[in-house]
Amino acid sequence: MASNSSIMYGEDLDQVPLLDNEETLGFGEEDEPKGKLKHPFVTVFHLLFRMAALVVYELCTWVTDGFIGPFILIVLLLSMDFWTVKNITGRIMVGLRWWNYIDDAGQSHWVFEAKKGRVSPTEVRVFWVALVAFPVIWSVLLLVAVSFLRFKWAMVVVIAVTLSGSNLYGYIRCKIGKSQSITDSFKNVASGLVQRQMLSNVTSMFTRAPPTTGPTTTI
Numbered sequence: 001m002a003s004n005s006s007i008m009y010g011e012d013l014d015q016v017p018l019l020d021n022e023e024t025l026g027f028g029e030e031d032e033p034k035g036k037l038k039h040p041f042v043t044v045f046h047l048l049f050r051m052a053a054l055v056v057y058e059l060c061t062w063v064t065d066g067f068i069g070p071f072i073l074i075v076l077l078l079s080m081d082f083w084t085v086k087n088i089t090g091r092i093m094v095g096l097r098w099w100n101y102i103d104d105a106g107q108s109h110w111v112f113e114a115k116k117g118r119v120s121p122t123e124v125r126v127f128w129v130a131l132v133a134f135p136v137i138w139s140v141l142l143l144v145a146v147s148f149l150r151f152k153w154a155m156v157v158v159i160a161v162t163l164s165g166s167n168l169y170g171y172i173r174c175k176i177g178k179s180q181s182i183t184d185s186f187k188n189v190a191s192g193l194v195q196r197q198m199l200s201n202v203t204s205m206f207t208r209a210p211p212t213t214g215p216t217t218t219i
Helices: 040-063 068-093 121-147 151-176 182-207
Strands: 006-010 013-016 096-102 108-115
Touching: 040 068, 040 121, 040 151, 068 096, 068 121, 068 151, 096 151, 108 151, 121 151
Parallel strands: none
Antiparallel strands: 006 013, 006 108, 096 108
C-alpha cells in the first residue's frame, strides 16, 4: 500500500510536514484508470472561468463598442479563475499549492506545497494543458491588440497574462521542487538532452555499417 506524504517548502524554509488531517492528493503514483476523472466538477471549474473570460473578451472586442461593463466582467472572471486555480483545483487535481504571507517583520515569504498520493492522469493532463495554454493564448491576443492599436483592450489582456502567468509560475515552482531558479532547472534539462544527443551520435559512429561497394569490372 503506497504511503502518502506532504511537504512544504519556501525560499527560506526547511521541509516540514503539512497538516495530517488534510486530504493527501498528489501528482505521484498515477495509477488511476486511463481516461477516468476523479473530480469531474473540479475539472470543469478549472476550465470554466478562464474559458468564460476568453469568450467574453472575444465577443466584446468585435461585437460591442462599450468598454467599462465588459472590462469589469472580464476582470471579475479572471479573478475568480485565479482564486479557484490557486486555492482549489491545483490542490485537488495535482496535489500542489502555492501561497504568500507577510511575517511580523514585514517580510514577504513565498511557500510552495506538494503532496504525494494517487491522482488521475487525465486530470493531470487537463490541469497542465490549461495552465500553460491560456497564458500563451492571452499573450497572442496581447500582440494582436497592440498591432491593431486597441490599447484599452490591451490593458485587459495584460491583466489576464499577469494573473494566469502568476499561477503558472507558482505551480511550476511547486512541481520542480525547492530550487533557486526555474532557469537553472530548464538549463539542466536542456544540458541532459544535448548530452544524450551527443552520446547517440558517437554510438552511431561506431555501430554504423561500412559502405559496401559493388564488384568492379575491367574491360
